[in-house]
Amino acid sequence: MLTGQTLLYFIYVLAAAAVILAVESFYVSYSARRVRLNVINRRLQRLGEEGPAEQTLQGLLRERGLTSTGDYLFGAVGLNRLYTQSGTTGNPILFATIFLLAGLVVGLLLTLLFGLPMLLGIIAFFVIGFVLPLLVLRRARNRRILKFARQLPDALDMIVRSLRAGHPASVAIGLVAREMPDPLGTEFGIVSDEITFGLSLEQAVRKLSERVGFEGLHLLSVSLSIQSKTGGNLTEILANLSRVLRERQKLKMKIRALSAEGRVSAWIISMFPVVMFLLLLITAPAYYGSVWHNPLILPAFTIFGVWALLGDYIMYRMVTFDI
Secondary structure (H helix, E strand, O other), X not given: OXXXXXXXXXXXXXXHHHHHHHHXXXXXXXXXXXXXXXHOOHHHHHHHXXXXXXXXXXXHHHOOOEOOOOOEOOOOHHHHHHHHHOOOOOOHHHHHHHHHHHHHHHHHHHHHHOOOOHHHHHXXXXXHHHHHHHHHHHHHHHHHHHHHHHHHHHXXXXXXXXXXXXXXXXXXXXXXXXXXXXXXXXXXXXXXXXXXXXOOHHHHHHHHHHHHOOHHHHHHHHHHHHHHHHOOOHXXXXXHHHHHXXXXXXXXXXXXXXOHHHHHHHHHHHHHHHHHHHHHHHXXXXXXXXXXXXXXXXXXXXXXXXXXXXXHXXXXXXXXXXX
């Protein structure tokens, strides 16, 4: 027979189990909702919200920093291409303004509030306002291209199966646009819409290659251009291209695994001096004495910093292989 204290403990256990089950149910329902949302690509979502396909196409191009015809919006083609290929959506001017204002605020805080030299404030403004957004865009572009490279062979196989079933190329591309998630689903949806509104398949794929920046799409564009001019079996061409892209992906993954030790060593060697400097600065602020007031400290730090960055670049090139 249960005593009063045992019964109280039993109630506590039931209450704790009920809380855990409730939290788990909320998490599972939220995760399932996120999965359902991620299955549908951005183009299909906008089609459901806006309706007309032409309006959706123009909206997708404008939010990527392009005109309604798919050309670059700004005269600085290199920056415009980087912004477009990064997959960032929104106003490019607003994106740049946010980083410039953040750099200005940090520079003023370092100079006025903390009393640091104006040169450090200017350097902070330059790094945050100009260098950081470029690094963010480059990282986003590289991650997007890697994801696109993993999806493209499956998309080409889907197109091949559709062509063998007797569908035209435009219908096969539209099938990929409906079935594949982002980033490939939206990009092929743009291709499908551009073909619908008058572009040839070759022109639409060439614009796709410029928007994404993946060399595999350049191979696809060249293959379609040769096929349209000289003829040939498009199904066989795409099947061979899919096989080549898969083999290149396997080779890249093998090289990345073999060079993992070198990359980790480069990170450790690069970060060790910085981490030790910060630890000494926090745990023993008087360790360096009055060296900070020496006029040679800034040139010395500049020279050593440039030398360290040069070493990092050499190590990066040693473990980076082009295929």
